Amino acid sequence: MLHEKKRQAGTNKNKTDEIDALAIAKNLIYEFNDLPLANPQDIYWTIKQTLNSRNNYNQMATNIKVSLHNLLLHQYPNYKTFFKDLESKTARHFFYKYPTPDLLKEVDETALTKVLKEANNSIRKNKALEILNAVKAAGYWENDYQEERNELIRSYINSLNRFIKEIKRLEQKLDLLIAETGYPLQTIDGVDTVLAATFIAHIGDINRFTNSNKIAKIAGIAPIEHSSGETKKQYANKLGNRELNKAFYSLALTQIRKDINPIMYEYYQKKIKEGRKKKHAMVFVQRRLVNIVYRIMKDKRAYEPPIEKEKLKAAVE
Incomplete structure (x- = not known):
């Protein structure tokens, strides 16, 4: 590139972001009319922008999970014993239906199994009993402003579901774009x-x-x-x-x-x-x-x- 040739022709041949930025700025100021037209390759730009969008959604999903985890700890202090994380579609479905353990008081194993199968039809037979036993061991209670807490949990879960769906869609798009490059x-x-x-x-x-x-x-x-006379250091x-x-x-x-x-x-x-x-x-x-x-x-x-x-x-x- 033109700025690289200018740098190599100068007394300081080191390459740093600052030196390159200065060389580019000088080229733009003094030789703008003689510079060739940019010819961006749209496939690489598109992959980068799609990846950035995917990563942004992933970061938002991570933030939501942290907030949701903090809320759930007040409702289900031992929830990690029956759901390891919130990546599970079954876990999100369960907490949307039962944001507080108080709602499980009248729910039996058969009814809960039916709810869990709405998210995962191949759920383990004893999963519902495992959850009910863990909740019973921790105790049932309601916190102050419980309806507001429930609403927040359901809102977080709705947002998380949207983000996960969008992340999956963008990754599928990336697969198609990657295939186009042939790499x-x-x-x-x-x-x-x-x-x-x-x-x-x-x-x-x-x-x-x-x-x-x-x-x-x-x-x-x-x-x-970096070179100084006959001395070279890396x-x-x-x-x-x-x-x-x-x-x-x-x-x-x-x-x-x-x-x-x-x-x-x-x-x-x-x-x-x-x-x-x-x-x-x-x-x-x-x-x-x-x-x-x-x-x-x-x-x-x-x-x-x-x-x-x-x-x-x-x-x-």
Whole structure:
């Protein structure tokens, strides 16, 4: 790019956000009329905006769950014993019907089972009895302004249901958009719809990059080199794209599992045995994963797990 050429031609060749921003600003001011027209690729922009929308709904759903949890603790102090979390559609349906335990006083096992099956027809036979016993053990009571509390709980559940439905719709849309790019990132263990969309949204057209090292740099995984005369020093890059960095870190957490990727697991353990701290060893894993992601996007070929490659090699031999 023009601003990169200007930076390389100057006395300070270091690359930082501040230096790049200054170079871009100077180009826009002094050479605006000679700059080429922007040619954005709408597929990557669309994936990024759809992903942002999905993440916003997910954050709102998380906030609602926290508020709902705090309200339910006053109603059902031991609710975690029969519903682990509010991800369950059955749990949300139950608390919408019975926002306070007082409403369960006259409800028997048969009636409650019928209610639970409205949300999940394959509910366990003894689930209703488990709930009734837990509620009975904690006791029945009404709080002050109980109707207002009930209304709040039902309102939160309605909002949560809407957010979950919208998140699912947006993830389905992302699957279609990802398929359009031809990047088979979801063939890697640990890469789901959201992670694949994150890679594509922040990397964009893979043909912009001549090698994987450039992606490592923008992700803040490759170190920054500072030169002074004949002295060269490398520093950890904390100025990279943090969303992309987190995406590679998330993938690394999966890939260092022995049952998922034994070769990456051994590589990670080797770095620790060499004296690297776990955090530093993870950076080495991330850097290898950058190579894998880059090659999959470049070749548009499905990922072949190392263990499968070893089996194929053994079969040939």
